[in-house]
Amino acid sequence: MSELPSEWNNEAYVSLHLVQEMLRMAGLPARSGYSHWTPEFKIRVPRLTKNNLVTETDKEVDFLIEDCARYINFLVEVKAANTRINHDARVQLQTYLKYSNTRFGVLIDPFSVEIYQQADAEKAIEQALLQSKLNERIIEPQDVSKFLEFINNNKSNLTLISGVKDAYAKLISNNRPYVSQEDMQKKLGAKRSLKWLRAYKQMKI
Incomplete structure (x- = not known):
């Protein structure tokens, strides 16, 4: 695989020159009568403190896209060429889907696109946590x-x-x-x- 120019290691560059262009090509302009983009969309996510108390913290997903014509909202999380889509990015997006009550989520980097559905989020998170615990216990x-x-x-x-x-x-x-x-x-x-x-x-x- 040939290397991309260094600009593609910047998530803002990927967002501007790939993701936003893809959305426009899909017929979803940033602001119109039937579609709307919300950049840096905030989501309240619970977390456990050191004192074992549950609190909420604000997290930001790169875009919330509202497709009013098809009655679909979806989240978009952007990754750069040097960070790529990985296990942590998938768990992060699935967490955002769960707590934003958004049905679909899209992960995009310069090499690939992955689509997830909210109904699968909890199962995927549980599997990821289980695998993490197994990795801690298994000594090779x-x-x-x-x-x-x-x-x-x-x-x-x-x-x-x-x-x-x-x-x-x-x-x-x-x-x-x-x-x-x-x-x-x-x-x-x-x-x-x-x-x-x-x-x-x-x-x-």
């Missing part, structure tokens, strides 16, 4: 190898691992090297080392 052999390589490396910043403060970083350093998972668990404790291994798996280094 390569996860262990990468973790051992990281904690054995003198140049690694061990405090990047969630839950590893300076004292624990010193403990890990003082017990090097770690030749296996069993060796690590013996030196650091099974429960503690598994917790750190899972935290490391969630890191993006």
Whole structure:
């Protein structure tokens, strides 16, 4: 696949030169007697605070499109060439559909278009959350190898691992090297080392 010019890495550029042009070609001008665009459409989305209290926060979707002729409203979320449509973008759009009570949603990047229906939103979110929990629990052999390589490396910043403060970083350093998972668990404790291994798996280094 040939690379696009760098301008396509800007979501505003994609919106202006691709998404808005597609909408016009579909017969949906920005403002007319039968269609209307609302950019940066605000949606109230509940979230759980650190104190386990439910509060609401404002989120913005790129466009709410009202097609009055066909009695259809839909959300449009734009992604750039370097961010692309991914799992997080799909879950985000499905959340917006659920809490805006909008039936359809469209994800667009310079390479693809995906359409979702509100009726499938809750199921998709549940599946995504379940998969996330499974990913946290499943430890593959390569996860262990990468973790051992990281904690054995003198140049690694061990405090990047969630839950590893300076004292624990010193403990890990003082017990090097770690030749296996069993060796690590013996030196650091099974429960503690598994917790750190899972935290490391969630890191993006």
